[in-house]
Amino acid sequence: MSETAVDRLRDIRARIRAAEAEAGRASGSVELVAVSKTFDADEIRPVLEAGQRVFGENRVQEAAAKWPGLRAEFAGVALHLIGPLQSNKAAEAVALFDVIETVDRDKIAREIAKEMARQGRRPRLLVQVDIGEEAQKAGIPPREAAGFVRRCRDEHGLAVEGLMCIPPVAEHPGPYFALLQTIAAQTGVERLSMGMSGDFERAVPFGATSVRVGSAIFGARPRP
Ligand SMILES: *Cc1c(COP(=O)(O)O)cnc(C)c1O
Numbered sequence: 001m002s003e004t005a006v007d008r009l010r011d012i013r014a015r016i017r018a019a020e021a022e023a024g025r026a027s028g029s030v031e032l033v034a035v036s037k038t039f040d041a042d043e044i045r046p047v048l049e050a051g052q053r054v055f056g057e058n059r060v061q062e063a064a065a066k067w068p069g070l071r072a073e074f075a076g077v078a079l080h081l082i083g084p085l086q087s088n089k090a091a092e093a094v095a096l097f098d099v100i101e102t103v104d105r106d107k108i109a110r111e112i113a114k115e116m117a118r119q120g121r122r123p124r125l126l127v128q129v130d131i132g133e134e135a136q137k138a139g140i141p142p143r144e145a146a147g148f149v150r151r152c153r154d155e156h157g158l159a160v161e162g163l164m165c166i167p168p169v170a171e172h173p174g175p176y177f178a179l180l181q182t183i184a185a186q187t188g189v190e191r192l193s194m195g196m197s198g199d200f201e202r203a204v205p206f207g208a209t210s211v212r213v214g215s216a217i218f219g220a221r222p223r224p
Pocket residue numbers: 035037058082083166196197198212213214215216
């Protein structure tokens with residue numbers, strides 16, 4: 001690993017561009033979401049100064065503590081919620097995030113819809129799919145994903161832009177990326193959030209439109 005977070009950011013950007021080229025995809029078609037969870041404002045600031053504007057956080061409370069201050073310093077920040085959302089945090093999540101990637105059940109869809117109407121804010125929405133059908137992971141099971149996206153639209157009035165997944169650890173992610181791509185095609189959504197520090201390059205040929213990279217930029221995390 002290179003020396004600083006900014007060096008590593010540049011390296012990740014170059015690797016994304018190379019993976020796009022290798023997959024025959026347009027340069028810039030894969031967005032980098034820099035996952036800043038567990039890192040404090042002083043560690044995030046240099047990455048903002050280097051021009052990165054899209055960030056991912058997995059906890060509403062932690063993001064609410066860090067990001068209003070950083071947004072006052074840097075214009076044009078887009079914040080993605082990538083962790084599970086509890087319905088009692090829906091109001092705060094809708095107020096704070098530009099993209100919520102973890103819509104995964106009707107109860108939370110209903111709460112988000114209610115808060116969007118109440119606040120007049122419209123964060124972009126992705127549905128999280130439990131692509132490996134792991135009991136401990138959040139997300140809607142693959143076979144229920146298309147129906148859920150339809151209910152989001154027809155019953156909750158929510159426009160879902162795409163799908164997000166976290167493949168099982170210690171398995172080849174390719175088949176899971178391929179499955180998410182297939183579900184997205186069947187469902188008629190265009191955005192695919194998949195690929196993390198260990199496998200983001202492998203998500204690119206399967207159509208990832210964004211990759212979520214944390215430790216490969218910010219370094220190892222002290223807590224999960
Ligand atoms: C933490 C996290 C990431 C980033 O993981 P790294 O392996 O550090 O890149 C990506 N997606 C989700 C949902 C996460 O919780």
